[in-house]
Amino acid sequence: MVNPEKIVKIPIGPQHPALKEPACFTVSLNGEKLVDLDLRLGYNHRGVEKAAEGRTYTQNMYLFERVCGICSHSHATCFIQCVEEVAGLEVPPRGRFLRTLIGELERIHSHFLWLGVAAHEIGFDTLLMYSWRDREVVMDLLAMLTGNRVNYAANVIGGAKHDVTDEQKAAILKAVDTLEERTKYYIEVASEETTLIARLSNVGRISLEDVKRLGTVGPTARASGLSQDARRDDPYAAYKEVPFSVITDTHCDVYGRTLVRVGELMESYKIIRYVLQNLPDGPIAAKAPRKIPAGEAVSRYEAPRGEDVHYVRGNGTEKPERVRVRAPTMVNLLSVPKMLEGNNLADVPITVAAIDPCFSCTDRAIRVADADGGNAQVFSWEESRRFGIDWYRKNGVDFTDVNKRLAQRLK
Amino acid sequence: MAASIIEMIVFPGFVFLGVLGMIFEYVDRILYARLQNRKGPPWFQPFADFIKLAAKEDIVPREADSVMFKVTPLLAATATVVASFYIPLWGPAALHSFAGDAVVVIYLLTIPTMSFFLAGWYSTSLYSTVGAVRTITQLFAYEVPLFLVILAPGILAKTWSLSEMAAFYSAHPLLCLSNVVGFVVAIVALQGKLERIPFDIPEAETEIVAGTFTEYSGRLLVLFRLAISIETVVGAALISAVFLPFGYGLGAAWGFVVFIVKIAFVMVILAVFKTSVARLRIEQMVNFCWKYVAPAAVLQLFISLILSAFVG
Numbered sequence: 001m002v003n004p005e006k007i008v009k010i011p012i013g014p015q016h017p018a019l020k021e022p023a024c025f026t027v028s029l030n031g032e033k034l035v036d037l038d039l040r041l042g043y044n045h046r047g048v049e050k051a052a053e054g055r056t057y058t059q060n061m062y063l064f065e066r067v068c069g070i071c072s073h074s075h076a077t078c079f080i081q082c083v084e085e086v087a088g089l090e091v092p093p094r095g096r097f098l099r100t101l102i103g104e105l106e107r108i109h110s111h112f113l114w115l116g117v118a119a120h121e122i123g124f125d126t127l128l129m130y131s132w133r134d135r136e137v138v139m140d141l142l143a144m145l146t147g148n149r150v151n152y153a154a155n156v157i158g159g160a161k162h163d164v165t166d167e168q169k170a171a172i173l174k175a176v177d178t179l180e181e182r183t184k185y186y187i188e189v190a191s192e193e194t195t196l197i198a199r200l201s202n203v204g205r206i207s208l209e210d211v212k213r214l215g216t217v218g219p220t221a222r223a224s225g226l227s228q229d230a231r232r233d234d235p236y237a238a239y240k241e242v243p244f245s246v247i248t249d250t251h252c253d254v255y256g257r258t259l260v261r262v263g264e265l266m267e268s269y270k271i272i273r274y275v276l277q278n279l280p281d282g283p284i285a286a287k288a289p290r291k292i293p294a295g296e297a298v299s300r301y302e303a304p305r306g307e308d309v310h311y312v313r314g315n316g317t318e319k320p321e322r323v324r325v326r327a328p329t330m331v332n333l334l335s336v337p338k339m340l341e342g343n344n345l346a347d348v349p350i351t352v353a354a355i356d357p358c359f360s361c362t363d364r365a366i367r368v369a370d371a372d373g374g375n376a377q378v379f380s381w382e383e384s385r386r387f388g389i390d391w392y393r394k395n396g397v398d399f400t401d402v403n404k405r406l407a408q409r410l411k
Numbered sequence: 412m413a414a415s416i417i418e419m420i421v422f423p424g425f426v427f428l429g430v431l432g433m434i435f436e437y438v439d440r441i442l443y444a445r446l447q448n449r450k451g452p453p454w455f456q457p458f459a460d461f462i463k464l465a466a467k468e469d470i471v472p473r474e475a476d477s478v479m480f481k482v483t484p485l486l487a488a489t490a491t492v493v494a495s496f497y498i499p500l501w502g503p504a505a506l507h508s509f510a511g512d513a514v515v516v517i518y519l520l521t522i523p524t525m526s527f528f529l530a531g532w533y534s535t536s537l538y539s540t541v542g543a544v545r546t547i548t549q550l551f552a553y554e555v556p557l558f559l560v561i562l563a564p565g566i567l568a569k570t571w572s573l574s575e576m577a578a579f580y581s582a583h584p585l586l587c588l589s590n591v592v593g594f595v596v597a598i599v600a601l602q603g604k605l606e607r608i609p610f611d612i613p614e615a616e617t618e619i620v621a622g623t624f625t626e627y628s629g630r631l632l633v634l635f636r637l638a639i640s641i642e643t644v645v646g647a648a649l650i651s652a653v654f655l656p657f658g659y660g661l662g663a664a665w666g667f668v669v670f671i672v673k674i675a676f677v678m679v680i681l682a683v684f685k686t687s688v689a690r691l692r693i694e695q696m697v698n699f700c701w702k703y704v705a706p707a708a709v710l711q712l713f714i715s716l717i718l719s720a721f722v723g
Binding site: 008009010011012016017018029032119120121122123124125126127129130133193194195196198199344345346347348349 | 446447448449537538540541608609611612615616617618619620686687688689690691692693694695
């Protein structure tokens, strides 16, 4: 048993240089060893789901593009797939192939981004600079294809928005060759650089059983040997026709997660080459109706960070009745406390980064109810305002005078 | 009296070393940037940083011990400058020297590290405290090897005065080759002393914000940064005096050029080292130092002892 007086609690967050978005990890330490982790989310709640109910399906397409800044195509496609299923729309083959193309380019840019972030977390800034330099190649491709570096808006309901010309095809193939060469170099670095291996091996270990129990998804799960990939298990877009293999690894640690992501980069190059060489002719989109019939659908999409799930219920109007987004980070976060058991303080940033978290995609307001059904705690607007005022008063901040003076001024 | 005050404050004292330190800070930053495929800062960046920080407000946390908080940066900067007086810079003789000044120089170069520890400890903030504890843990790992390899060449030269060591090795340049192991160990230890990657554990940004320096701002922070810049130059000068004793006796002007080239050489090695590795964990760092660096230092000691039986 650890002497409670020796425990030091260090807050990592809500604002901290290691975090790109606000979240709070309160780390209890005994020396440099971690004994407990308290995770708090909710600093980024943006009310996306509620906002969706007030917008038309076309407007929502742009809204869901902005759930995540990195896997924007994933969320947009996942949402549109639901809408298409409810509407009974069949996407033409060329449209499906184009969606796959953008999806894989997005995976490449996301994995390069992750590599840089992970390198920075372990203080290897050289690798950060190198991988982000190479990421520019794919960012330029996306800008060339869609006009935007992120939030590409490459979908329409019923298909794709932008077609690929022959010159663009040649440019993509050339860029993919460059990227493949660079990725091979990173594989070499990852297998030879001693300090890198020392910092990643045996850090954030999670076993296959725990991965299954906690429902972990994406590269995090695949690095623990779970062969699970929505592209293969529940094919969407063109993945049924495209040959590719699901990369898994049995290291179960952060090093394994690195290898899986780098391996997936190599698979993405293969997929892109296949898609461009076998691009079917025909229209890129089907005509979509303005009003979507009543009905509901769930769609799965293998985002770079893991499986993304959207649920849409239509009511026959041009606006959805309910939309639910479950970002991959939501489930992967549950595995972080397990991964960090018995690790060092120095391992916290890299272990959190290794699930490739995206907190603002994850934050949802949930009604918390007791297990027996009663006693739900939901604040009304008036109640939460009251609570806020009381809380500040209790902590010595009182706005009553200021408010009175403001009211007088306004008069 | 007036002459020694000028010596202390202007040349080769505080001002000269400060400017030289900032020039080499620029060299380090541009090298690091170019090696990482970045453009890097313009030449005046360290000076601009200095002026900007010096113009900012000093904030002393309410919880901190305000005397210690303010004294430690001064202590760090002063100790490094004083150390430079006993190191031969461009002539074989240092400004001041006496028998055994090598020990004093290493001791003086330990004071900045101690003051980082005290600064972090008396800041009382969590991040600073963790940083301070890491600073002191790391100190024990690299300090012993550094002591051994700086003193080992002295066995051969039969003196522990840096000036006499430099004079001895410039008279017998071939004997320098026996100190190669020591040179490597000294570079690794200096990297640790200066808290640079892979040994920047006490100020690991992604874990403990700025570590020891988290609570520092304004003039106090700039003094710390100046102390680190000066320590870099003094450390490089120490290594080049002990392990690269060439170019003395060429006259003041050429001697100065050779001195700058030698420091630049050490800086290039430090920058390449910093570029090519990731930050270690504290226990990995301590293990590495005791498993590989300390035995290498002992090996250097043996080489020197055995050779001293044959030489002279």
